[in-house]
Amino acid sequence: MIEVKHLSKSFSGKVVLDDVSCEMKQGKMNLIIGTSGSGKSVFMKCMIGLIVPEKGQIIYEGKDLLEMDKEEKKELRTNVGMLFQGSALFDSMTVQKNIQFPLDMFTNHTLKEKRKIVDEVLSRVNVSDANNKFPSEISGGMQKRVALARAIVLKPKYLFCDEPNSGLDPKTGLVIDRLIKDLTTEYNITTVVNTHDMNTVLESGDNILYLHFGKKEWSGTKEEIIFSDNQLLNDFIFASDFLRDAKEKRMSEMK
Amino acid sequence: MLKRMFARPESFRVYYKEFFHQASEIGIGSLWIVIIISLFLGAVTTIQTAYQLVSPLVGRELIATIIRDSTFLELSPTVTCIVLAGVIGSKIASELGNMRVSEQIDALEIMGINTYTYLILPKIISSLFVIPCLIAISMFLSVFGGYLAGTLSGIVSNTQFKTGLLQDFVPFNLFFGLIKAFVFAFIITSVSAYFGYNVKGGSLEIGRSSTLSVVVSCVLILLADYGLAALLL
Numbered sequence: 357m358i359e360v361k362h363l364s365k366s367f368s369g370k371v372v373l374d375d376v377s378c379e380m381k382q383g384k385m386n387l388i389i390g391t392s393g394s395g396k397s398v399f400m401k402c403m404i405g406l407i408v409p410e411k412g413q414i415i416y417e418g419k420d421l422l423e424m425d426k427e428e429k430k431e432l433r434t435n436v437g438m439l440f441q442g443s444a445l446f447d448s449m450t451v452q453k454n455i456q457f458p459l460d461m462f463t464n465h466t467l468k469e470k471r472k473i474v475d476e477v478l479s480r481v482n483v484s485d486a487n488n489k490f491p492s493e494i495s496g497g498m499q500k501r502v503a504l505a506r507a508i509v510l511k512p513k514y515l516f517c518d519e520p521n522s523g524l525d526p527k528t529g530l531v532i533d534r535l536i537k538d539l540t541t542e543y544n545i546t547t548v549v550n551t552h553d554m555n556t557v558l559e560s561g562d563n564i565l566y567l568h569f570g571k572k573e574w575s576g577t578k579e580e581i582i583f584s585d586n587q588l589l590n591d592f593i594f595a596s597d598f599l600r601d602a603k604e605k606r607m608s609e610m611k
Numbered sequence: 612m613l614k615r616m617f618a619r620p621e622s623f624r625v626y627y628k629e630f631f632h633q634a635s636e637i638g639i640g641s642l643w644i645v646i647i648i649s650l651f652l653g654a655v656t657t658i659q660t661a662y663q664l665v666s667p668l669v670g671r672e673l674i675a676t677i678i679r680d681s682t683f684l685e686l687s688p689t690v691t692c693i694v695l696a697g698v699i700g701s702k703i704a705s706e707l708g709n710m711r712v713s714e715q716i717d718a719l720e721i722m723g724i725n726t727y728t729y730l731i732l733p734k735i736i737s738s739l740f741v742i743p744c745l746i747a748i749s750m751f752l753s754v755f756g757g758y759l760a761g762t763l764s765g766i767v768s769n770t771q772f773k774t775g776l777l778q779d780f781v782p783f784n785l786f787f788g789l790i791k792a793f794v795f796a797f798i799i800t801s802v803s804a805y806f807g808y809n810v811k812g813g814s815l816e817i818g819r820s821s822t823l824s825v826v827v828s829c830v831l832i833l834l835a836d837y838g839l840a841a842l843l844l
Binding site for chain 1: 622625
């Protein structure tokens, strides 16, 4: 579990995060949602330690990230996997080398063992026959799967996903969402997903945090979102007439 | 940046491989351009020196002596390194810039890897080994280019060239050229790595930082060239 307490951050006097607190639960899909410019990415980068906040605490298993020394941070980072919006696969390496890279850096496995682990992880994310291909030679959906395989190859305790289905068609996006959800349950990891994709929210939002201009506006589950009377949240989630009608229909059915 | 670069590597094996990979990229990747430039530098210097030596009182051997000293002291280290600043410097800046923009550097940092050490240190160390070697090759080829141009065009005879080449040879000149190459190698890689690593924005900024890294490297090379000459000669 990750606890975030009173997190604040501003850039050149402009407040991007304002006193945000929340809990990211273990074995659950924790979603950060909000409009563009609402501070989602900054919030996630603060949680990982890529951006240092001005105020607040980010507590990993009782230890504040901001008070950890170099060694503690290094150890924590080997327990963190991240799936980037653009996959962030290393261009100069093949799929095999990309996934093997964390193993080369942090383990003493033999080459044979590493290859076995890479094959296992690739088959877990449903990628086959791509070991010797370069990232530029595979599709966007496959790149996301490979990036996910790289993120989980060291069996992390925490998985961060920055807009995992952006740039993908709805069907492939849903496949990636389900894959992340399955891995979260299977490995019992704390998964934090930054998204503004409504399919993800309504499909896999176990614990949702809605940010509005850097402030925590709402939090709850995907079931609670249907019944929420928060106007800002409803305007964001059910932005189109079609979705508003669908929500009303669903509410009347559930009542 | 330089201070943060010197940290204990996460895996010596990976860094060792990366060192050789970079050495091959820098060395073999620039070898052809070094060969071409050096041969022509020597050839052109021979012809232009002969054009200016009109007095019958000055022996033709002097052409070889001038080529040797100008090549060792200035042409090979400085001109070649300015060209290498364009070839290697822009490559390093754009490679790191692209890694920054496409979040590959963030991905490495999240893995717990010191990106300064992993991405920059092997490039600098390998260039400190490889660029002086390229300059040594350039010195030899430049003199050879001068020899070819001089003897084939009949400006200077084979014997005259060899005599001039050995005449008043100061070994320090060769050493001075290699010291220059060592300093310029550090300038080329560290400046381009700095500009590439700190790119902010998109593809337009990658191009700008790449150009800027070449311009700054060239200016620093010329300043260092003057400084070294003033200090050591």
